[in-house]
Amino acid sequence: MEQLLRTYDLTKTYKNVNVVDKLNINVARGDIYGFLGKNGAGKTTTIKMIMGLSKVTSGEIEIFGSKVLDDKYHGRIGSLIDYPGFYLNLTGEENLEIHRRMMGFAGKDSINKALEMVGLKNIRGKKVKHFSLGMKQRLGIARALLHHPEFLILDEPTNGLDPIGIREIRELIINLNKQYGITMLISSHILSEIQLLATKIGIIHKGRLLEEIRYDELQQRNRHYIQLKVDNDKKASFILEEKLGINDYVIWEDGLIRVYEKLSEGWNINKTLVSSDVKVDEIYVTIDNLEDYFIRLTGGDSDV
Ligand SMILES: Nc1ncnc2c1ncn2[C@@H]1O[C@H](COP(=O)(O)OP(=O)(O)O)[C@@H](O)[C@H]1O
Ligand SMILES: [Mg+2]
Known part of the structure; x- marks a missing residue:
């Protein structure tokens, strides 16, 4: 270019x-x-x-x-x-x-x-x-x-x-x-x-x-995802991959996982994790919007 x-x-x-x-x-x-x-x-x-x-x-x-x-x-x-x-x-x-x-x-x-x-x-x-x-x-x-x-x-x-x-x-x-x-x-x-x-x-x-x-x-960076709060993120990520075939996810911070695919299958993710003895405290679909993104970057108010 x-x-x-x-x-x-x-x-x-x-x-x-x-x-x-x-x-x-x-x-x-x-x-x-x-x-x-x-x-x-x-x-x-x-x-x-x-x-x-x-x-x-x-x-x-x-x-x-x-x-x-x-x-x-x-x-x-x-x-x-x-x-x-x-x-x-x-x-x-x-x-x-x-x-x-x-x-x-x-x-x-x-x-x-x-x-x-x-x-x-x-x-x-x-x-x-x-x-x-x-x-x-x-x-x-x-x-x-x-x-x-x-x-x-x-x-x-x-x-x-x-x-x-x-x-x-x-x-x-x-x-x-x-x-x-x-x-x-x-x-x-x-x-x-x-x-x-x-x-x-x-x-x-x-x-x-x-x-x-x-x-x-x-x-792309600001797309929708399922946010999962779990007691054991290592175990949860193993289950996501092995049992649910989910690879597009990140461990955002300790105990917090963001899943970027299969957004309509939250119920199944929840069920599978729970039945594998992972405690799921929260599960919801959300979006990291641009506003959040810039605020995070510039560490200030939204009026960038
Ligand atoms: N001629 C100048 N002399 C001294 N400081 C200046 C001058 N022009 C701009 N600055 C300072 O440089 C910084 C950037 O200004 P500026 O480029 O006008 O920012 P923006 O256009 O993003 O609002 C500001 O802190 C401003 O006070
Ligand atoms: Mg200016």
Whole structure:
């Protein structure tokens, strides 16, 4: 798989503190990479280094297979980092035109195209001061798309939006990825927003990457299981294997077994264990949800 972005021990130090600390992330072509971390975790700093807006203290960044990051490479990336500023008395189209000329991007038709891509084509005559926050955010994304980037980096694009605005941005991100094949890196401090769109998730905490995992693997990890509380886990696991043919299980902790298969056969598992003199204190089907998973990882509240 072609990697569009890789970082190698990427580090940023402010006043002797590594706010980004030996970070190794990998974004493959086609990914929607969810870059998840609490406020202050180091997301914006990382993104600024990737975009060449903040100096790297140590480590390396590789974009499109190159570690020489001149404008040619940044020209293939679009980004929206800070809250997008616009001339409020001008229309969205006029704002984009100013940006296009300032940046020296060719082709005026790119404006129409960008407005179409973000679903703002029909509000051409409207001044930005009459835009909702969600529309401004979409206009900011349109601006980031003007030069037809292959890779789009959005720093907390749903910040401050209401649930409808959040959903619109989410659908837009998915559409840009699916329909236009744009690889995305989306940062967020809200797990529930990321999990609905990411194909891969990187979790940053205090500047460190705690985990990088494909979403489908994560779901595997967070699947349903039967939890068994028994007095003798060694004996119970022997019975699970020998008498019930169950191999997909773990001894989670002393006396606690998680069985990931034959979920509808709890009664039979219970009966078989009991008849083999294993005391079963608890048996129930449950799921280790994503929320639990992240809380365990970051050791904090659910607002990751
Ligand atoms: N210019 C700066 N000077 C000093 N400290 C900074 C600067 N920018 C960010 N930081 C600190 O770096 C840490 C990470 O910040 P940031 O990358 O903005 O986190 P996030 O985007 O995940 O909320 C925070 O503790 C923040 O206070
Ligand atoms: Mg930030």
